[in-house]
Amino acid sequence: MDSSIISKIEKAKQYSEQKDRVNITSFAATFQGNHNQYDVHFENGAWRCECRFFVTKKVCSHTMALQRILDEMLTRQPEPASTS
Numbered sequence: 001m002d003s004s005i006i007s008k009i010e011k012a013k014q015y016s017e018q019k020d021r022v023n024i025t026s027f028a029a030t031f032q033g034n035h036n037q038y039d040v041h042f043e044n045g046a047w048r049c050e051c052r053f054f055v056t057k058k059v060c061s062h063t064m065a066l067q068r069i070l071d072e073m074l075t076r077q078p079e080p081a082s083t084s
């Protein structure tokens with residue numbers, strides 16, 4: 001195999017251990033719940049899920065589960081600007 005590819009594979013292995021290098025800005029996923037499958041979206045730091053619970057609470061078990069799985073790779077919401 002090409003030696004430049006081998007060094008890239010080595011680098012990829014190191015990078016894959018350093019999830020904080022990755023900043024997910026948006027993605028779409030399907031989530032298999034216990035009863036139904038839901039489309040979940042993440043865009044500009046905001047979650048969206050099509051399940052009924054999310055509509056009223058703006059959060060649900062699906063978005064919270066994905067938050068846990070992807071935690072350190074999700075775009076950080078900027079801290080609210082200080083007004084003082």
Ligand SMILES: [Zn+2]
Pocket residue numbers: 038049050051052053054060061062063
């Ligand atoms: Zn949901």
